[in-house]
Amino acid sequence: MVAGGGRTGEAGEVGEAGRSEEISAWRPEVKGVTEVFHAHFTRHSYPMHVHDTWTLLIVDEGAVRYDLERHAHGTPLGTVSLLPPHVPHNGSAATPHGFRKRVLYLDAGGGPLDASFIGAAVDSPDLVDPLLRDRISRLHSCLVRPGDELEAAARLALVGERLRERLRPRLAEESRRGPDRRVAVALRELLDARVVEGVELSEAAGLVHAHPAHMVRSFGAAYGIAPHQYLMARRVDRARRLLLDGRAPGEVAAACGFYDQSHLTRHFKRVVGTPPGRYARGR
Structure with missing residues (x-):
């Protein structure tokens, strides 16, 4: 895990299916998320262990089986698993070809869930909830893009809202x-x-x-429009004016609040339909 939004990636030994085991882990600049962990395992089995964070897990290929509080659980495709802090659990592949997973480790003190939800999560750690899974998947997609922290925070808020609804159904009415x-x-x-x-x-x-x-x-x-989309649209609008003034895209990116020039290019092209360099050449 690397502080400051850095990422690490590595390939491990080749598994039985001939596919290398892959790991990518980083700490995003998003309050409430202590680590993002993406992995493909073919042979590795987790021993009994604990975390001081909430573990929010989705599986994209294969399935995982694990024990929590001496009860067996599993994560078939489409399931969301929420493992509470300080509760021992293990984990291993439930299929011959291993599993591919995406995990969020959420701060137990400053994240979307507090200690009052631990009992409910121990009782029902596996949630079949397509809406929740889609929200988590979209959050992961956002977390791999530096500069989109406001969008990630907004998506995390909606994930937390849905988790609280599922763990305490009476909260569903309040959230509506x-x-x-x-x-x-x-x-x-x-x-x-x-x-x-x-x-x-x-x-x-x-x-x-x-x-x-x-x-x-x-x-x-x-x-x-979502708040992050509104903010990016305002920044793109400002970038258009500066580009037409003859300023270079890299300079414009910094002046308008973008993470870097590639961040500017991604959002500029989505809004305007052309990259900023080509836009500027058409003055």
Whole structure:
């Protein structure tokens, strides 16, 4: 695991199916996520061990079997597994060809779940929930892209909301509160004031006095666009003006709040339909 958003990747020994074992791990700049871990294992079996974090696991190929509190569990394709902190568990492949998994380790103190959910997670660690799995998968896709931390934080808030609903069903009704126009307007004004420097989701929630998931949902309902998309659109709009002024794409990326030039190019092309360099040459 590498601090500061770095990534490590390595290939291990070749498994029985002739496919090398692969590992990629990093710590994103997203509050509440202590580690992202992607792996393909063919032979490795985890001994009994514990984490001081919540372990949120999805399997993309194969299946995993594990013991938690002396009860056997499994993760067939489509299942979301949530293993609570400080509870011993093991893990091994449930198929001859191993498994490919994506894991989020969530801070037990500052993440979306607190200790009050541990008992419910021990009782029902495997959740068959297509919506939850899709949200987790989209969060993983976002976490591999440096510079999209606001989107990742928003997606994590929605994942946390769904987990709390599943672990405590009575929370589902509370989470279905209608959109709050006041919250949406306040967040838009905050984003407008911080186009370049940006804002963390947790800070924004504190400033507009709303839960992060409720804030994201209210903004989308009010404006038909997610907060991170709104912010990136504002940055792209500013980048267009600077490019037409003759400034280089690399300089424009830094001036508009993008992580780097490739981050600018990805969002600029999605919004404008052409890379920033080609756009500038058409002046």
